Every structure is written in structure tokens, then in C-alpha cells.
Amino acid sequence: MTTNGRRKFRREGEGRRRRDLIEATLDCVAENGIEGATVRAIALRAGVSAGLIRHYFPGKADLLQAAYAAVVKRMTDQAKDALAAREARPAERLAAFVRANLGPPVVDARIFSLWAGFIARAHADTALAAVHREGYLGFRDEVESLVGAVLEEAGRPADTAMLRRHAIAINAIIDGLWIEGCMASSLFGEGELAGIAIASVAAQLGVDLPGRAGSGH
Amino acid sequence: MTTNGRRKFRREGEGRRRRDLIEATLDCVAENGIEGATVRAIALRAGVSAGLIRHYFPGKADLLQAAYAAVVKRMTDQAKDALAAREARPAERLAAFVRANLGPPVVDARIFSLWAGFIARAHADTALAAVHREGYLGFRDEVESLVGAVLEEAGRPADTAMLRRHAIAINAIIDGLWIEGCMASSLFGEGELAGIAIASVAAQLGVDLPGRAGSGH
DNA sequence: CGGCTTGTTATGCAAGCGTATAAATACGGG
DNA sequence: CCCGTATTTATACGCTTGCATAACAAGCCG
Numbered sequence: 418m419t420t421n422g423r424r425k426f427r428r429e430g431e432g433r434r435r436r437d438l439i440e441a442t443l444d445c446v447a448e449n450g451i452e453g454a455t456v457r458a459i460a461l462r463a464g465v466s467a468g469l470i471r472h473y474f475p476g477k478a479d480l481l482q483a484a485y486a487a488v489v490k491r492m493t494d495q496a497k498d499a500l501a502a503r504e505a506r507p508a509e510r511l512a513a514f515v516r517a518n519l520g521p522p523v524v525d526a527r528i529f530s531l532w533a534g535f536i537a538r539a540h541a542d543t544a545l546a547a548v549h550r551e552g553y554l555g556f557r558d559e560v561e562s563l564v565g566a567v568l569e570e571a572g573r574p575a576d577t578a579m580l581r582r583h584a585i586a587i588n589a590i591i592d593g594l595w596i597e598g599c600m601a602s603s604l605f606g607e608g609e610l611a612g613i614a615i616a617s618v619a620a621q622l623g624v625d626l627p628g629r630a631g632s633g634h
Numbered sequence: 635m636t637t638n639g640r641r642k643f644r645r646e647g648e649g650r651r652r653r654d655l656i657e658a659t660l661d662c663v664a665e666n667g668i669e670g671a672t673v674r675a676i677a678l679r680a681g682v683s684a685g686l687i688r689h690y691f692p693g694k695a696d697l698l699q700a701a702y703a704a705v706v707k708r709m710t711d712q713a714k715d716a717l718a719a720r721e722a723r724p725a726e727r728l729a730a731f732v733r734a735n736l737g738p739p740v741v742d743a744r745i746f747s748l749w750a751g752f753i754a755r756a757h758a759d760t761a762l763a764a765v766h767r768e769g770y771l772g773f774r775d776e777v778e779s780l781v782g783a784v785l786e787e788a789g790r791p792a793d794t795a796m797l798r799r800h801a802i803a804i805n806a807i808i809d810g811l812w813i814e815g816c817m818a819s820s821l822f823g824e825g826e827l828a829g830i831a832i833a834s835v836a837a838q839l840g841v842d843l844p845g846r847a848g849s850g851h
Numbered sequence: 852c853g854g855c856t857t858g859t860t861a862t863g864c865a866a867g868c869g870t871a872t873a874a875a876t877a878c879g880g881g
Numbered sequence: 882c883c884c885g886t887a888t889t890t891a892t893a894c895g896c897t898t899g900c901a902t903a904a905c906a907a908g909c910c911g
Contacts, residue, residue, distance in 0.1 A: 617807075
């Protein structure tokens with residue numbers, strides 16, 4: 418029988434298929450670690466056959482790299498969105514930035530699993546290392562610029578060396594809290610991480626930041 | 635006369651063999667990621683045949699777990715050593731603790747590579763996750779106890795909730811700086827990370843800590 | 852409506868994986 | 882001195898992996 422009129426597969430545009438494969442890759446990595454992201458598992462989740470992957474990507478490594486780039490982009494975009502709705506005061510911008518990086522969309526076990534998997538691999542894979550370095554430095558520059566604006570507003574302009582030290586420390590706070598939140602999200606209440614981070618950054622810079630939890634208002 | 639006098643292998647005690655196999659595993663993980671730690675590669679580096687692994691470990695998973703436990707122990711031991719030579723003042727102890735975790739033996743690309751490799755897998759491997767959780771909570775408890783002593787000395791005893799928040803933040807600072815230092819050690823001068831961390835912790839707690847860089851001595 | 856392009860599947864292959872099993876060897880105790 | 886036993890090696894098996902290739906079919910264009 419000709420299995421009635423049902424088609425066996427549908428053709429899709431290149432953009433759609435690439436996006437689906439990347440998303441399926443992220444799902445697989447998040448679920449079973451980077452070693453669980455085999456071409457067969459990815460294809461199964463994407464609803465296509467395994468061979469199709471090599472029709473859109475030269476090899477599995479390229480798919481993984483594209484997937485990691487997508488994660489980096491998603492995270493930095495999230496942070497930039499928080500800045501797009503630019504509040505009037507620099508202090509508010511900095512607080513919003515910190516909050517965006519420690520909130521639900523970024524603090525996510527799935528993203529962390531990807532990050533850890535790729536970070537571990539970046540030591541032996543120069544291409545992945547480049548992707549990482551790019552997103553990382555962009556993030557730190559953003560922090561440095563925000564801190565500079567905040568200190569200037571407070572009438573305490575900082576020299577470049579001090580600005581750098583502040584950016585490094587604040588970046589570390591955000592990174593560290595992000596990791597803790599991703600690995601043990603159940604241990605922290607909603608917004609608790611962001612509150613801790615903002616309080617810590619405020620103390621670090623010696624300024625008052627809006628949105629501090631328990632500010633005794 | 636056994637052909638010629640040369641022995642084909644030597645018998646070693648169980649302790650020695652297990653230690654060698656664990657060390658070989660760490661070498662493999664650090665060099666090529668956790669996926670590069672195959673039983674054959676590990677055995678080759680340890681100078682034994684592949685089959686011997688299963689004579690000392692029920693399976694490869696057990697070897698990996700033992701190897702990760704060794705890494706965690708090594709890191710926490712390093713920090714505890716800094717506390718063993720207990721200085722008089724709590725502030726000095728806290729500073730020494732921070733400095734120990736951001737100095738040469740702990741800030742190391744190889745250890746980071748190991749950490750990242752295992753962390754990535756811990757999401758899908760409950761045994762590894764348990765090993766991690768154990769070492770992690772021990773570290774945080776240490777920080778909390780140190781912070782409590784420092785605040786008490788300063789005449790500003792903190793309630794448990796505040797203590798917890800401080801411990802979380804300081805832990806994050808150390809973690810974040812540790813990662814930055816491991817991944818891009820060339821970007822930081824000697825002792826710079828420790829200096830940034832101590833300054834940040836001092837600001838966070840509102841106390842003066844010894845060993846601050848640029849303290850105008 | 853029939854051929855053409857090309858997205859898509861199906862199948863196969865060589866390599867590498869972890870593991871199981873039996874043979875070989877070192878080395879201490881009778 | 883030689884035997885017994887635990888350690889170590891050697892070999893093989895079944896499975897999965899990433900990748901290559903050929904058959905297939907969906908949708909467009911004349």
C-alpha cells in the first residue's frame with residue numbers, strides 16, 4: 418500500500434533546519450552532558466535522520482561550535498537587553514545588568530551544562546577557545562564601562578587601573594554567583610542571588626545601588 | 635632460566651597501583667578533556683595494560699569518581715593548610731584563606747581543566763555530583779565560620795541569615811577570580827588576584843583585612 | 852504533467868570504546 | 882626449590898561512534 422497520502426518527510430529551509438539541529442544539540446548536552454550529544458541522539462531529537470547533520474555541518478565539531486556560539490550569544494543578548502531599556506541613572510543600569518545576569522533566563526542548569534562542557538573542551542580546542550574568549554572579553558568591557566559611569570556619577574572618577582580592578586572583581590562576583598545558582602538553584606530563593614550580588618557590588622564600589630534586598634525601606 | 639633475565643612486569647602494592655592509575659587519569663583528563671580519559675589511554679600513561687584497571691576498580695566510572703575525589707581533596711587540603719598555621723587574629727586567617735585559594739598551587743590551568751571536565755559531567759552523573767557537593771559545602775562552611783569570627787572580632791556579630799549571605803558572596807568572589815586566573819593567568823600579575831579578592835572581601839564585610847595590595851605601607 | 856534539482860533517508864564501514872575472560876608471569880611461603 | 886596464588890597481560894567480543902555513500906522522494910519549473 419502506498420501508505421495513503423502521507424509524506425515521509427518534509428523539506429525545510431536551511432535556516433530552519435540549522436536552528437532545529439542546534440536546539441536539539443543544546444537539549445542533548447543539557448540532558449546527558451556533552452558526551453550524550455551524539456549525532457544520532459541529536460538527529461532523533463530534531464526529528465531528522467542522522468545523515469542530515471552532515472548536510473548542514475561539515476562535521477560534528479562544527480555543530481558543537483555553532484551550538485556554543487548560540488549559547489554565548491543568548492547570554493550576552495540577555496545582558497544587552499537589560500541595558501537597552503536604558504534607565505536614567507548609571508547606578509540603575511548597573512543594577513539592571515547584574516540582575517539580568519543572575520535571573521531566570523541566564524541562571525539555568527541547561528546553559529551551565531553547556532558552558533561547563535565547552536569550557537572543559539576549550540582547553541584542547543582552539544576554535545572553541547576563541548568563541549569563548551570573544552564573549553568573555555565583551556562581557557568584561559561592558560562591566561568596566563558601567564562601573565566607570567557609576568563612579569563618575571558619584572563624583573569619584575576612577576583611574577584606569579582602579580577601574581580594571583573593579584571590573585575584574587565584579588565580573589568574578591557575577592560569574593561565581595551564576596555558577597552557584599546554576600548548580601544548586603534550589604538552595605536560593607527567587608531574586609536572592611541578584612540581591613546578594615547587588616549588595617556586594619554596592620559595597621565594593623562604595624555607592625548605593627537601587628534594588629537592594631532588605632534595604633530597610 | 636626464564637628466557638633471559640629481564641622481567642616482563644613488576645608487581646606493585648594495591649595502594650601504589652591505585653594511586654598511579656588515579657594520577658594517570660588526571661593527566662589524561664587535564665590534557666584531552668574527560669573524553670580523552672579512555673581506559674587504554676589511562677593504562678598507557680600509567681605504564682600498565684588496560685585490563686589492570688578493572689582489577690583495581692569495578693569499572694571506569696569508579697576510577698573517574700576516585701580521581702575527582704582526589705582533585706577535590708587536593709584543593710580543599712591546600713586551603714586547610716593555610717588555616718593550620720593559625721594566625722592570631724581572625725582577619726589574618728580569612729586573608730590567608732583567600733590568598734591560599736588564589737595563589738599558584740590552586741590557581742592552575744591543569745586543576746581548572748580537571749574541575750571543568752568533571753563539573754560538566756556531574757550534571758548527568760549522580761556519583762560525581764555527590765563528590766562535588768560534599769567538597770563544595772565543606773568549603774562554604776569554612777568561609778562562613780571564618781567570616782563569623784572576623785565580624786565577631788570587629789564587634790559586629792551577624793545573624794545567621796546575614797552570615798550566610800556573606801559566605802555566599804565571598805565564595806562567589808573566590809570562585810570567580812579563581813576561574814579567571816586559571817583561564818587567563820597571563821592577564822594578571824603575581825598576587826594581583828589575591829589582592830583584588832581581599833580588597834573586595836574587606837569592602838563587603840566593612841572591615842580592614844591585612845595584606846591588601848597598595849596599602850601604602 | 853514529467854523531468855531535475857537537492858533536501859533527506861537508509862545503509863554500511865572502520866575505528867574506538869568499555870568490558871569480559873583466559874593465559875602468562877612474578878614472587879612469597881612451605 | 883618449587884608450588885600456589887594473586888597480579889598482570891593478552892586477546893576477543895559486542896556495542897557505539899562519526900563519517901561516507903548511494904538510493905530515494907519532495908517540490909519547483911518549464
